[in-house]
Amino acid sequence: MSLGMRTEIESFERDVDTAEVVAALQRDGAVAVREQVDPEVVDRVLADLREPFDQEGQRSQDVFNGFKTLRLNAILARSRASAELVGHPRVIEVADAILLPHCVNYRIGSLTAIEIHPGEEDQTLHTDDVIYPIRIPGVEWQVSAMWALTDFTETNGGTRVVLGSHQRKILVPERLMKPNPVAAAMPRGSVLFYLGSTMHGGGANQSTAPRAGLINTYALGWLRQEESQYLAVPREIAESYPEEIRHLMGYRSHGLLGG
Numbered sequence: 001m002s003l004g005m006r007t008e009i010e011s012f013e014r015d016v017d018t019a020e021v022v023a024a025l026q027r028d029g030a031v032a033v034r035e036q037v038d039p040e041v042v043d044r045v046l047a048d049l050r051e052p053f054d055q056e057g058q059r060s061q062d063v064f065n066g067f068k069t070l071r072l073n074a075i076l077a078r079s080r081a082s083a084e085l086v087g088h089p090r091v092i093e094v095a096d097a098i099l100l101p102h103c104v105n106y107r108i109g110s111l112t113a114i115e116i117h118p119g120e121e122d123q124t125l126h127t128d129d130v131i132y133p134i135r136i137p138g139v140e141w142q143v144s145a146m147w148a149l150t151d152f153t154e155t156n157g158g159t160r161v162v163l164g165s166h167q168r169k170i171l172v173p174e175r176l177m178k179p180n181p182v183a184a185a186m187p188r189g190s191v192l193f194y195l196g197s198t199m200h201g202g203g204a205n206q207s208t209a210p211r212a213g214l215i216n217t218y219a220l221g222w223l224r225q226e227e228s229q230y231l232a233v234p235r236e237i238a239e240s241y242p243e244e245i246r247h248l249m250g251y252r253s254h255g256l257l258g259g
């Protein structure tokens with residue numbers, strides 16, 4: 001079987017059945033749903049994040065995150081509108097299908113807004129599940145939903161994905177692979193799903209405008225959260241969200257664990 005079988009990320013229209021989205025995600029390791037929310041929703045999220053992006057977005061700059069890229073965490077503390085993306089029914093249905101075979105309930109792993117500015121270079125390809133130092137073939141620790149807050153294009157930093165790279169039977173060191181990533185090109189309001197085991201990375205921004213996205217990960221409920229939502233979001237703000245968002249934040253036990 002050849003690994004990089006498709007030359008484009010499969011993308012669906014907003015009213016597609018989730019079963020089709022999940023099938024493509026499991027087959028290719030990544031899939032997009034175009035214009036899943038109206039532009040107005042992502043505009044509200046981006047408006048909430050504008051000031052913190054400009055004031056604090058440079059703090060996490062480093063070799064991996066880039067030096068022309070702004071990043072923010074603690075998203076639910078900064079943007080109420082973001083909850084519409086974090087708890088979007090499509091995302092929940094996809095996460096249910098990928099994660100519930102391996103846990104009773106799942107939680108946010110991390111929420112990160114990423115604005116790649118012109119002149120940024122390709123991010124190193126990686127898998128997000130490296131934070132969990134073991135892999136079991138057939139089990140995904142987490143799934144990611146990358147919301148396009150601006151249009152994503154092949155030249156403005158649209159997330160690059162190595163199709164078919166998930167759940168490799170033999171773990172080939174990255175330096176021995178010749179990964180052939182494809183960039184997600186999708187209008188704002190679209191969502192790109194990829195698995196925790198899918199190799200990917202942000203892209204170089206060769207355009208003249210920033211590319212902004214909100215990348216939300218969901219992880220098995222018995223794993224430690226990558227970004228502690230208890231510490232990231234003040235308790236009174238957490239309490240003001242609907243129950244399903246609080247559950248996703250981790251205000252819910254997993255059987256006997258975490259009560």
Ligand SMILES: O=C(O)CCC(=O)C(=O)O
Nearest residue numbers: 114158159200201202203
């Ligand atoms: O910005 C992107 O498109 C992807 C970023 C990413 O994969 C990461 O930082 O883990």
Ligand SMILES: [Fe+2]
Nearest residue numbers: 127128200201
């Ligand atoms: Fe990543």
